[in-house]
Amino acid sequence: MVGIKDVAARAGVSVSTVSNVINGRHAKMRAETLQRVQAAIAELNYTPNAVARQLQSGHIKTLGLVVPSVANPFWGNVSQLIEKEAQQRGYQVMICNAERDPKLEADYLKSLYGSSIRGVILGSSPLSLSHLSEHISKDMRIAAFDRKTRAGNDVISCSVSVDQDLGARLATRHLIGLGHTRIGFISGPIGTASRTGRLAGMRAEMERSGIEIDESLIWLAPDAAGFGDSHAAELGRIGIRELLTLDDPPTAVFSVNDMYAIGALSGARELGYRVPEDLSVVGFDDIYLAKVMHPPLTTIRQPADLMAELVVSRLIDQLEGTDEIAEPHVVLRPDLVVRSSTTAPAGAIRSHPRFHTQ
Amino acid sequence: MVGIKDVAARAGVSVSTVSNVINGRHAKMRAETLQRVQAAIAELNYTPNAVARQLQSGHIKTLGLVVPSVANPFWGNVSQLIEKEAQQRGYQVMICNAERDPKLEADYLKSLYGSSIRGVILGSSPLSLSHLSEHISKDMRIAAFDRKTRAGNDVISCSVSVDQDLGARLATRHLIGLGHTRIGFISGPIGTASRTGRLAGMRAEMERSGIEIDESLIWLAPDAAGFGDSHAAELGRIGIRELLTLDDPPTAVFSVNDMYAIGALSGARELGYRVPEDLSVVGFDDIYLAKVMHPPLTTIRQPADLMAELVVSRLIDQLEGTDEIAEPHVVLRPDLVVRSSTTAPAGAIRSHPRFHTQ
DNA sequence: AAGTTCTAGTGTAACGTATTACCACGTCCA
DNA sequence: TGGACGTGGTAATACGTTACACTAGAACTT
Structure with a gap:
């Protein structure tokens, strides 16, 4: 292990001098000394020991x-x-x-x-x-x-x-604008600040539009052990299946993030639902997979x-x-990115036709 | 900053004794002493300094x-x-x-x-x-x-x-078994041992089956700067588009990994190709997204x-x-996982019909 | 009783760097 | 001429931990 003192010995100076060179304190140092030290560092391929350095500096x-x-x-x-x-x-x-x-x-x-x-x-x-x-x-x-x-x-x-709240409101407003009223929500346990904000935003926007929330459409994954974020897509799949097998299933769903939405896409397909014709899906995050999905995912971009x-x-x-x-x-500010996973519900009168062209 | 000597002082023992406790060398230590030290550690909420610890041990x-x-x-x-x-x-x-x-x-x-x-x-x-x-x-x-x-x-x-070679051969054999002869390969630059192995495996299997390789179906992303693994899906999309717009496009494609395959799925769809009817796609890795794709991806599991x-x-x-x-x-040994992104080419006589049911 | 071994610890020198205090040597100005 | 100051450098110490050599006292052995 080559240390600062090996360098010092080789350059014929003291350790402190080498230390000064390493830390850029060579303002008032003779050029020749500086160069000798640098040469020694290069020759010995010396790397300062980050550990020792830091034990000292704290x-x-x-x-x-x-x-x-x-x-x-x-x-x-x-x-x-x-x-x-x-x-x-x-x-x-x-x-x-x-x-x-x-x-x-x-x-x-x-x-x-x-x-x-x-x-x-x-x-x-x-x-x-x-x-x-x-x-x-x-x-x-x-x-x-x-x-x-x-x-x-x-x-x-x-x-x-x-702004989690705003993001959720953009998503919800988009769906409402398309004519949806039965809008589901899919998420893992609401144990984080961001998820709380997203759910609250959705609720607020529904309320603002005078749409009553059907609590049975709010699907939250059980707070079971071992279900971290790695299983998000799987949870989305399970969630949408439960929602779609309800007596009166939703026509649209807002997922707490894109991975849940991707799972929802898959789960809906398994049940024979077409997206977006039979079910609109909105995600959150805009991960790079969102635009590569089938259909490309409408989502809220962070x-x-x-x-x-x-x-x-x-x-x-x-x-x-x-x-x-x-x-x-x-x-x-988050942004709404409209792709192809959302459209008006079957047979609905679209209240904001402008969304159709996006 | 509370150190080992603060603990020692509090417990009324020497630093060495505390060190021994921390490192589990309390075999021949009086129970009462051990407990006093542990109490001191807890009371002071002491965390051993990993840095110092390591400077010493090297x-x-x-x-x-x-x-x-x-x-x-x-x-x-x-x-x-x-x-x-x-x-x-x-x-x-x-x-x-x-x-x-x-x-x-x-x-x-x-x-x-x-x-x-x-x-x-x-x-x-x-x-x-x-x-x-x-x-x-x-x-x-x-x-x-x-x-x-x-x-x-x-x-x-x-x-x-x-075994990269074997994996590629399993994938290729699967496609050949379904009746494909025009099989493409999509990958980033062949700059890694694993990719080299996968391409070689595919070539070997093609050769073994007496199918001549059309080099124009081997699509390798340009070795451009900034195209690391983050863009794999995007590269897959570009790759398949180039292959499918060839005069005589492939009926199947083997992607160097699942992310490329996911991109290929997306790119094929953009051009109006249905997977697997018009194009079979095989990936590599079996990431958890593979089974959530539309269609679920046939792939080689690592x-x-x-x-x-x-x-x-x-x-x-x-x-x-x-x-x-x-x-x-x-x-x-890698395994072939057959899902729904592969089938016999349109109008082909299937030489291994057993794959159809999987 | 004297020697030996065991028990339950203690004391201290490293580990490689940064920092502080310090020194030698010139130069400059009063 | 002497002391203040600037320059280029040295030596010692500390950082928090561990490893190793050590010891005081008790308990065995012969």
């Missing part, structure tokens, strides 16, 4: 990222975007799959802390963070992704999310790339204490 | 995992499985998205080394590892995933993969869970020097 240039599951393409994509952003700032990212399990989340947080990681992006957004607060030391900075945060929250120091950029820069700014940040909590 | 309980892209569900799933396996052995996993970029791969390897990580699972399988060898120190252990390794290779110390288990255990065994390992290089 912090490490690594961010933690806790997500429900990278097996879900949405989170896979987000993870990748976040990693890329972080890299540009010289940080690495430690990805943790917590499967929406509070115990696992707490364990990861504790373990990240033990690894001297002081900045964590929380991708899963459990409703309550109380189970985490005791594992979050004061010197840790937690950024929430996909979660609006109440001001005065003491554990979350910054957050970036899409600007994942922008969101990744914002969380990472805000979190790192806070960690490094760079200037004051204007607004640590940002909420972005 | 190694860290973290594995590196270099994958093309977690945005691809296959790798997302594999990452998750590997992480779960590793965790059971007390290891964490550092996931690195290298986008099949040799430069990035080398950078990651170097950075992992700088973080004292000595065990790395290489998910991307570039044909040549020469660009990596100079960044791989002798004390690093590299496990290859999805890559058969020649014996005597000095940089790879263990490997787990599926036992990802078993593979994850095997790489992790082999790699950790080697790192820890546990006993000698029987066989560091294991090759598993």
Whole structure:
């Protein structure tokens, strides 16, 4: 193992001098000395030991990222975007799959802390963070992704999310505009802030349009163990099958995310339903699979790339204490992306014919 | 920051004793002492500093995992499985998205080394590892995933993969058995060991059946920059469109992986082709999306869970020097999973009608 | 009784880097 | 001429943990 002192010996200088070179403090150093050190570094192919460096400095240039599951393409994509952003700032990212399990989340947080990681992006957004607060030391900075945060929250120091409520309302309004009144909702357990927001948004928009909500059309997966995000598509399939075998099935369904919607597409097909003729489906997220589905999925787009950029820069700014940040909590606007999985219900009078052409 | 000596002070013992407790060496320790230490740990909510711990021991309980892209569900799933396996052995996993970029791969390897990580699972399988060898120190252990390794290779110390050749042959034989003779192949650049194997397997099987290969049906994505695994579906879409607009288009296509196949499904549909009536599609991997597609995808299954288990255990065994390992290089059998994306070509005489019922 | 082994610990030197205090040597100006 | 200052560098210490050598006292053995 080649260390800083090997370099020093080779260059004929002291370790501190080498340290100064590595850390760019060579302003008032003789050019010849500088060059000798650099040559020695190159010749020995020396890599600074990140561990030792950090034991000393107390912090490490690594961010933690806790997500429900990278097996879900949405989170896979987000993870990748976040990693890329972080890299540009010289940080690495430690990805943790917590499967929406509070115990696992707490364990990861504790373990990240033990690894001297002081900045964590929380991708899963459990409703309550109380189970985490005791594992979050004061010197840790937690950024929430996909979660609006109440001001005065003491554990979350910054957050970036899409307006969940608005997104759900856009989706619902789109369906109502097409003439649907029996609109279902498919989701996993409402155990996260984002899901709560989406369901609430849908309810609000239905109410605004004077459509009474049939609670039997709100399908929520049982809160069974082992059903993390990896099974989202499967849950969507099960959900739509239950809804469609109801006495009075829905003519449209809003899924809490695209993976559920993809599962819904599949489940509906199994029962002989055509999408969109017999059933309209709207998703959420706009993962890249959405447009490749059959039919291409109408969905609510989250600007994942922008969101990744914002969380990472805000979190790192806070960690490094760079200037004051204007607004640590940002909420972005989601967009409705109309593709081919939605249309007017069979025999309905379309109240907003303009949607037909999109 | 509460350290081991705070615990020691509180429990009224020496640091060594606390260290012994932490590391489970309390065999010959008085029960009362043990309990006092444990109480102190709990009271102070002490977490061992993984960094310091490791600076001392020289190694860290973290594995590196270099994958093309977690945005691809296959790798997302594999990452998750590997992480779960590793965790059971007390290891964490550092996931690195290298986008099949040799430069990035080398950078990651170097950075992992700088973080004292000595065990790395290489998910991307570039044909040549020469660009990596100079960044791989002798004390690093590299496990290859999805890559058969020649014996005597000095940089790879263990490997787990599926027999790529056999998988491709199963797929090809299936199509030939259905009566197809104009069989296309869709893939990204053949820059990896696994892709080479799959193409070779297809060629071999075609030859064995006396079917001449039309080279114009072998579609390989251009080796353009920015086209990593995140765009696999998109590439599949483009590929099939080019093949289907040929003067004499194929009646079936074998895709290098499921994401390409999903893209192919979408591209074929855009051109008015029905799958499987007008075009049979076979994928590779059997990601969980395969069975949710329309139509459900016939594919070659890789036992990802078993593979994850095997790489992790082999790699950790080697790192820890546990006993000698029987066989560091294991090759598993892939399976053909027949679903609904394949059938006999229109008007063909089926030579193996048995496939029809599956 | 003296020697030996065992028990239940203790004390301390590393691990590789960063930081702080410090020093030697010139130069410049009063 | 001497001291303040700038330059280029050295030496010592600390970071939190572990490994290893060590010991005080008790319990055996001969």
